[in-house]
Amino acid sequence: MKRIKKSVHLVTMLIILVTAIGATEYRRQQRVCTQISVAIEHDGIESFVSEREIRGLLQQGEKSIIGLPLNGLELKQLEHRVLGNPYVEWANVHYDLEGKVHVAVQQSRPIARIIHPKLPDAYVSTTGKLLPLSGRHTARVMLVGGTFIPKLIKGDWNQDSTGNQLLSLAKYIEQDDFWRAQIAQMDVNQQGEVTLHPQVGKQTIKFGKPDQIAEKFDKLELFYQQILPRKGWNYYNGVNLTYENQIVCD
Structure with a gap:
């Protein structure tokens, strides 16, 4: 008799468990999107993409996804749409138990502006991606x-x-407070050799190939700290950093 009661009890508990699971699954399938939450990580720079733009990319045709069943949303497809904005570096879309759709976005960070008389200007990001100019802000970079620019104006700098x-080189300059403020422009010739133009002082800086970056900037720092104070900021027209263990001034 005890065994029968125990078996009935187990069957009853199993039925209750299955019913609860079924009810939970039914409620999950009936849940709809109640709200969209957008979080944009700007990394301390101007906002080149807005919440409104991100919400617009989540449209299903001309309709908002609010009110649509959550189980019908293709989250990867929504992420792909958000990534279609050139200023979005990374995106993640998911929803919670309350029906809220969360969109997390990492904004691309421009570190240089490419200029050429016969080509449209563009920015390059920290990851080497080319970005169009923005109507919202102008990056001070x-x-x-x-x-050499026509070879770099298309595609990804990492592919060359x-x-x-x-x-x-651009990232090294951008990450240093002094060099970011001092270096105004970088010119690259057909051979891929670099000349830097400073904000302060008339010297052109012959950097050569964009290699041995830290060593060359150590020499340039020595030029600013020890040579110019003795000779004066406008005494030299140029400084050459291309020779190993040497600083050549003219």
């Missing part, structure tokens, strides 16, 4: 020009060996 080196 170093200019990059020269005859010289472009990859130039990206490392």
Whole structure:
């Protein structure tokens, strides 16, 4: 008799458990999107993409996804749409138990502006991605020009060996407070050799190939700290950093 009661009890508990699971699954399938939450990480720079733009990318045709069943939303497809904005570096879309759709966005960070007389200007991001100019803000970043630019104005700088080196150079300058303020422009010739133009002082800085970056900037720092104070800021017209263990001034 006890065994029968125990078996009945187990069957009853199993039925209750299955019913609860079924009810939970039914409620899950009936849940709809109640709200959209957008979080944009700007990384301390101007906002080049807005919440309104992100919400617009989540439309299903001309309709908002609010009110649509959550189980009918293609989250990866929504992420792909958000990534269609050139200023979005990374995106994640998910929903919670309350029906709220969360969109997390990492904004691309421009570190240089590419200029060329025959080509439209563009920004390059920290990851080497080319970005169109924005109607919202103008990034205060170093200019990059020269005859090598047509080779870099399309695609990703990481796909070109010289472009990859130039990206490392631009990032090195951007990450240092002094050099970011002092270097106004970087010109690159057909051979991929770099000339830097400072904000203060008339000297052109012959950097050469964008390699041995830290060593060359150590020499340039020495030039600013020890040579110019003795000779004066406008005494030299140029400084050459291309020779190993040497600083050549003219």
